[in-house]
Amino acid sequence: MLNISMPKQILIWGTVVIGLLFAMPNAFYTRVETHNDAVAVIDSGQTNATLDADAAQWPSVLPSGLVNLGLDLRGGAHLLVEVALEEVHGSYLEGFWPEVRDTLAAERDAVGFVTRDDSPADELRVRISQVDGAARALELVRGLGRPVTSLTGAAGSNLDVSINGPVLTIKLSEAEQVAMNDRTMAQTLEIVRRRIDEAGTREPTIQRQGTDRVLIQVPGVGSAQEVIDLIGTTAQLTFNSVLGSTSDPAQSPGTGNILAPDAENEGLFYILEKRAVVTGEDLENAQLDFDQNGSPAVAFRFNTTAARKFGDYTLENIGSPFAIVLDGEVISAPRIQSHIPGGSGIITGNFTVEEATNLAILLRAGALPAPLTVLEERTVGPELGQDSIDAGKVACIVAGIAILVFMVLSYGLFGVFANIALIINVGLIFGLLSIIGATLTLPGIAGIVLTIGMAVDANVIIFERIREELKTAKGAARAIELGYEKALSSIIDANITTFITAVILFVIGSGPVSGFAVTLGFGIVTSVFTAIFVTRSLIVIWFARARPKTIEV
CATH class of the missing domain: 1.20.1640.10 (Multidrug efflux transporter AcrB transmembrane domain)
Structure with a gap:
């Protein structure tokens, strides 16, 4: 039926x-x-x-x-960018040097004095004064290695250490390079995605291509340059102690210090402690705000740990200048007027509303782990x-x-x-x-x-x-x-x-x-x-x- x-x-x-x-x-x-x-x-x-x-x-x-x-x-922007993975390797070895130095210095009787030799970016060369202590130095530095956190190299060390006479040569092992590349690419994809998403674009396509490239397609954007401006900035924010200022760019800042230019006053340089009090990685939020004069600014708030550290520092350094450094430039160096216990503050400067908004987006998304190089850009008109x-x-x-x-x-x-x-x-x-x-x-x-x-x-x-x-x-x-x-x-x-x-x-x-x-x-x-x-x-x-x-x- x-x-x-x-x-x-x-x-x-x-x-x-x-x-x-x-x-x-x-x-x-x-x-x-x-x-x-x-x-x-x-x-x-x-x-x-x-x-x-x-x-x-x-x-x-x-x-x-x-x-x-x-x-x-819909029209929009098409970009193909390359991630500078080699710079990540070099940055890791650069940050590894103090640990190597301190470890060998603790055994000075066996290895003698420790100095650093010039080397390519992907190597760290360390010279000891006592050749007889070469074996001990090799043992100590190899002991600083850690297991590689990847399936392909789970049993291996992240360091490849060799010695020739009094000179130790430290490199990243192949397994660690592969694992570090994968981590860097994953982090880059996530940060690029967060920056573009927070800018209000719709359904971007962000994909890894090959070993070190990222394909970015953003519908509805007027030009590829808008996307480049948004993702191309590393936005590395640090808060450093100010030791002084100078107009001589060749002046030596001293051991453990750096020389940073002022972003607004050409010819003015600040001598800063290299070790930052807090960094942008500790930020919990950043958003567009306005200062007491009605000018665009960026309000920020630290997480609990950084807020405590920031509060302690401001309490101990009332009256001292404090530098806010963005991508190696001092964008503001105000004096600490009083104790700031809440971990909140405001970044002022000659910002437009758009510049302050984009800076807040970059700070919320975090710093790119490596610089990006644009290999191909194309704009599809609406x-x-x-x-x-x-x-x-x-x-x-x-x-x-x-x-x-x-x-x-x-x-x-x-x-x-x-x-x-x-x-x-x-x-x-x-x-x-x-x-x-x-x-x-x-x-x-x-x-x-x-x-x-x-x-x-x-x-x-x-x-x-x-x-x-x-x-x-x-x-x-x-x-x-x-x-x-x-x-x-x-x-x-x-x-x-x-x-x-x-x-x-x-x-x-x-x-x-x-x-x-x-x-x-x-x-x-x-x-x-x-x-x-x-x-x-x-x-x-x-x-x-x-x-x-x-x-x-």
């Missing part, structure tokens, strides 16, 4: 309604996008009449998820993106109309049912994409166009099976029922193989290939659902009302 129970009907059409409800915001893209941006700002604690008006452009009770437009549809969207719309419309006409001419009323299911199918695809917040690119549009063509395949198989069953004169209802039953295995087999291909493309591929795989995979799922359930439900509803004695497919 051709029938679908009421609970199944409710489940089928409930799924359709929910899917189309999630797809609906894409029909009002600009309004919903404005609403989402306003809500995000309001949730961060800011509010005003304009934000409230923007948030009211879309009802909060309705879904507001959108299919994000990729770089080729006009080109709009042309791509228009071309995609035309392709979808042409393909859709051709299939709608073909189905009606080939299968009559049953073709109309298939066409209704096809329209629902496209809506469900966008509903699924909106739910997961997927990014739609040109290859993704190609996947949707391909799905439109494939979506009627299942209906064609079913309708042809019904035609065959009608020849046996078993009655219209029985023919429809048998047509669906016998076509089911063929439909599932054909779509499973395509779905497996889509999964492989998604897992192995990246970028455009992955976008194509997502839309293709979702299209397969929705087309099978609409063909087996939605089309059959429409036929059952029609058949129950019309009660035809014969049918023509």
Whole structure:
């Protein structure tokens, strides 16, 4: 008997309604996008009449998820940058020198005096005055090594130490270099992602490429230079004691000190203690603020440990200058007026609102572990993106109309049912994409166009099976029922193989290939659902009302 129970009907059409409800915001893209941006700002604690008006452009009770437009549809910036991993190795060895010096100095009777020789950046060369103590020195320095924290070198040391006469040569082991490179790349990806996300951009693509490169694609940005300015700054913030100032850049600051230029006054240099009191890594938050004169500034707050250290220092050094150093330049050197116990403060300077906002973003995201070199930059204009969207719309419309006409001419009323299911199918695809917040690119549009063509395949198989069953004169209802039953295995087999291909493309591929795989995979799922359930439900509803004695497919 051709029938679908009421609970199944409710489940089928409930799924359709929910899917189309999630797809609906894409029909009002600009309004919903404005609403989402306003809500995000309001949730961060800011509010005003304009934000409230923007948030009211879309009802909060309705879904507001959108299919994000990729770089080729929205326009934006494309960058390929290289991470200077060698500098990370050199920085590690530079920081390792005091530990080596102190360890060997504790055994001065055995190894003599310890000095450092000039060496390449990837080596640390240490000279001892007593050649007879070479073996002991080698033993001591090797003892400073630590196990490599990676699967490939778990049993090895992070140091490769050798000695030639009185000179020790210290390098990072190969296993440690690989592990350090992986850590540096992971940290770089995370910091770049945080900086771009905090700047309010939508759905950036940030991927590691090869050993030392990062691909960055940011939709909706006016130029690649904006992204370079945001991610290219290392933003290493330190708070150092001021020992004096000078106008002579060649003056020696003394052992354990550094010479840092003033960011605003050219020709002025500060002599600072090299060891920072606290650093930007201790920051808990940084945000745009304004000083007592109404000028843009950056308010900051330290974590508990650093706040205590910062408070103790200010208590002991009231009246002394205190330097705020950003990327090697002193941006401010105020005198400590009083004890600052809360670990909060404000960075002032000749900032614009945009400069202060970007500095706060950089400080919150943290310092890059290594400098970045831009190898390739490209800006995709929004006009080109709009042309791509228009071309995609035309392709979808042409393909859709051709299939709608073909189905009606080939299968009559049953073709109309298939066409209704096809329209629902496209809506469900966008509903699924909106739910997961997927990014739609040109290859993704190609996947949707391909799905439109494939979506009627299942209906064609079913309708042809019904035609065959009608020849046996078993009655219209029985023919429809048998047509669906016998076509089911063929439909599932054909779509499973395509779905497996889509999964492989998604897992192995990246970028455009992955976008194509997502839309293709979702299209397969929705087309099978609409063909087996939605089309059959429409036929059952029609058949129950019309009660035809014969049918023509």
